[in-house]
Amino acid sequence: MAEQKVNLIGLSPTKLEDFFEEMGEKRFRATQVLKWIHQQGASSFDEMTNISKVLRERLSEVAEIREPEVLLDKTSKDGTRKWVIQMDGGSAIEMVLIPEGDRRTLCVSSQVGCSLDCSFCSTGKQGFNRNLSAAEIIAQLRVAIRSFGPFDPSGERRVSNVVLMGMGEPLMNFDAVFDAVQLMMEDNAYGLSKRRVTLSTAGVVPKIDKLAELGADVSLAISLHAPNNELRDQLVPINKRYPIEELMASVKRYFDKLSDRRVATIEYTLIAGVNDQREHARQLVKLLRQVPCKLNLIPFNPFPNSGYDRPSEQAIQAFKSEMLKGNILTTVRRTRGDDVDAACGQLVGQVEDKTRRSAKYIELHNQTS
Numbered sequence: 560m561a562e563q564k565v566n567l568i569g570l571s572p573t574k575l576e577d578f579f580e581e582m583g584e585k586r587f588r589a590t591q592v593l594k595w596i597h598q599q600g601a602s603s604f605d606e607m608t609n610i611s612k613v614l615r616e617r618l619s620e621v622a623e624i625r626e627p628e629v630l631l632d633k634t635s636k637d638g639t640r641k642w643v644i645q646m647d648g649g650s651a652i653e654m655v656l657i658p659e660g661d662r663r664t665l666c667v668s669s670q671v672g673c674s675l676d677c678s679f680c681s682t683g684k685q686g687f688n689r690n691l692s693a694a695e696i697i698a699q700l701r702v703a704i705r706s707f708g709p710f711d712p713s714g715e716r717r718v719s720n721v722v723l724m725g726m727g728e729p730l731m732n733f734d735a736v737f738d739a740v741q742l743m744m745e746d747n748a749y750g751l752s753k754r755r756v757t758l759s760t761a762g763v764v765p766k767i768d769k770l771a772e773l774g775a776d777v778s779l780a781i782s783l784h785a786p787n788n789e790l791r792d793q794l795v796p797i798n799k800r801y802p803i804e805e806l807m808a809s810v811k812r813y814f815d816k817l818s819d820r821r822v823a824t825i826e827y828t829l830i831a832g833v834n835d836q837r838e839h840a841r842q843l844v845k846l847l848r849q850v851p852c853k854l855n856l857i858p859f860n861p862f863p864n865s866g867y868d869r870p871s872e873q874a875i876q877a878f879k880s881e882m883l884k885g886n887i888l889t890t891v892r893r894t895r896g897d898d899v900d901a902a903c904g905q906l907v908g909q910v911e912d913k914t915r916r917s918a919k920y921i922e923l924h925n926q927t928s
């Protein structure tokens with residue numbers, strides 16, 4: 560049986576250096592190849608003109624540069640763009656680009672489905688399928704950049720920010736996410752600053768500590784959604800394993816270790832009658848005073864059979880002003896892209912329809928290719 564080729568798209572700078580060393584080559588080849596793949600968007604070794612023909616041939620025997628296929632590319636009325644991308648083994652994931660002023664934020668997925676089962680999240684309701692590889696995570700960025708025309712990560716219409724807020728819990732897929740994040744921030748690859756790459760987690764405490772230990776230096780967002788353990792146990796079940804006090808302590812450790820003054824982003828999805836009352840706001844103020852952070856309120860995005868509602872605009876504003884009164888820097892996330900099912904918690908659309916929908920995309924695709 561032919562051995563599977565290594566997909567170089569997902570190798571972190573160090574792993575790519577190791578790869579060349581194992582081939583008996585100099586480690587600096589990694590820098591050249593990183594630039595070809597991530598800055599020039601090369602898809603074949605033939606393009607790599609500063610590498611000898613002999614080495615290029617050897618490379619194409621053992622390695623490849625393989626990008627997943629785009630099954631669907633749709634732009635919402637507000638400019639939000641959504642892609643459905645076909646991964647190996649027939650699974651599909653979704654990716655969203657949100658333009659806002661000078662910023663173009665790409666929201667990438669880290670898993671197919673999710674194992675955490677948060678009660679208000681459509682992705683969670685589908686269950687867990689599998690982890691994405693580092694190549695599959697970083698390829699999302701390549702696909703987005705390529706879709707603006709000639710490949711140019713530093714060009715005007717480039718992706719300026721990346722958030723790991725798509726499908727999946729990034730910290731349950733630690734190694735692949737870690738490598739992908741390194742590539743996003745690597746000067747010889749995408750060169751995004753550490754303030755522009757944000758990992759969002761429901762709170763896998765030991766992995767937050769591991770990020771700190773390894774000096775990942777990525778920005779961190781925490782999906783809190785409740786100001787006390789009783790309520791958070793219901794909304795974000797992983798809270799039963801890592802309760803709020805432990806989570807907050809790990810966030811504090813993480814930011815204490817950073818060399819700059821970045822603060823945590825706390826995400827709080829506002830759900831009518833569930834976590835949006837004045838008492839919740841007051842508890843939240845007390846809690847958030849303990850950590851350097853800013854608060855991002857996300858009005859709940861409804862999906863069929865969720866059993867939850869979005870609070871009224873008035874209730875959202877009342878919650879916000881309660882937080883501001885408590886001196887917590889607070890913003891409300893505007894809902895974007897909901898006409899193409901691209902809003903937070905809506906990825907891969909209707910819950911029950913998930914399997915059939917991805918099957919439908921594939922079917923459609925096969926008909927046109």
Ligand code: SAH
Pocket residue numbers: 677679680681723724725726727728729759760761780781782826828857858859860861862903904905
């Ligand atoms: N698992 C990670 C990454 C997902 S990020 C995490 O939990 O942080 C997606 C963000 O959108 C999370 O804050 C999530 O809680 C929130 N979200 C999920 N479903 C939502 C919904 N229906 N409406 C609004 N926000 C939602």
